[in-house]
C-alpha cells in the first residue's frame with residue numbers, strides 16, 4: 001500500500017510511559033500516549049489526525065448517548081521475536097466494523113484510513129507494546145454519532161477513534177460459567193452479530209447476577225427456546241467432545257469472532273474434526289454428567305483462549321478435568337501465540353507489520 005494519506009501528528013510533550021509497570025498491567029486501565037481521530041461530516045471522512053490521548057468535547061445531544069449509535073472493535077498488536085511489532089488480522093476487524101456500521105446506519109470507514117491510521121499510531125506508540133509472554137497492545141477502534149440533535153434518526157456526523165492500551169493475561173484463573181436461561185443478550189434479527197455498544201450495556205445486569213453467584217461469565221442461550229448455546233461474554237465458545245471440536249454455528253445473534261475463525265482454521269490444519277452446528281445445553285450437560293466432555297473454552301481477542309473449569313446449570317455445578325498438556329485448547333493456544341509473536345511461520349498471512 002502506498003502511504004499517500006496525510007495524517008497530521010501532534011506528538012505529546014509529556015509521555016506517560018514511565019508510569020507503566022510491565023509486571024502489573026491491568027486490562028483497560030492505562031492508555032498509550034496517542035490516539036487517532038477522524039471526523040465524518042458533509043458526507044465525507046475528513047483528514048485523520050493523531051494527538052495526545054485525552055478527554056474531548058461532544059454535544060450532550062449526540063445520538064450515541066441517547067440512542068446507542070455507537071460501535072467498536074478490538075484487536076491486538078504483538079511484539080515480534082525479531083523486535084518489530086505486528087498486528088493480528090486487522091483487515092478482518094475493519095470488515096466487521098463496517099458490517100456493524102451498516103447495521104447501525106453509520107458510514108463505512110475506508111480501508112486506507114483504518115490501515116494507515118493504525119500503522120502510524122502504533123509506530124508512534126511502539127514503546128507501549130509489552131513483550132512479556134501473553135502480553136500485547138490492545139487496540140480499540142470505535143465510531144459514534146456526533147450530531148447535536150435529539151430526534152430519533154441516524155446522525156449526519158460521526159467520529160472514529162483508535163486508542164490503545166498495553167494488556168497482560170485477561171483471565172488468570174480457569175473460568176466458572178453458567179447457562180443463562182432467562183435473560184437474553186440478542187435475538188435472531190437483532191444486533192447480536194454487530195459490535196454495537198448497546199449489546200454490552202444490556203448484558204451487564206444478567207452478568208452481574210451471575211457474578212454475585214460466583215461465576216465469571218454467562219453461557220448465553222438462544223432467545224426463543226433458551227436452549228441452544230450462543231456464546232459467553234465477549235468470547236465465542238467451543239467444546240471438545242469425542243475428539244471433535246464443536247462450536248455453535250454463526251447466526252445473526254452471534255458475534256463472528258476472529259479468534260473463533262482462527263482457531264477453526266488451525267484445527268483444520270491440525271487435522272482435528274470440526275463441527276459448526278447448533279449445540280444444546282442438554283447435550284453439554286449430558287456429556288458433563290457422563291464425563292465425556294473433554295474440554296470447554298472461550299475464544300476472543302481480549303481473553304485469547306480461556307479454559308472453562310466449571311459449568312453451572314439449573315443450580316448444579318459440573319466440573320471439567322484440567323486440560324492435559326496435549327489437550328487441543330493448549331496446543332491451539334500455543335500455535336496461535338507462536339504465529340502472533342512471529343516465532344512460527346504465518347502460513348495464512350494473518351500478521352501485518354507496522
Ligand SMILES: *Cc1c(COP(=O)(O)O)cnc(C)c1O
Pocket residue numbers: 074195231233234235236255256257258259260299300301302
Ligand atoms: C468481540 C466479541 C467476541 C470475540 O471476537 P474476536 O474477534 O475473537 O475478539 C465474541 N463475542 C462477542 C459478543 C464479542 O463482542
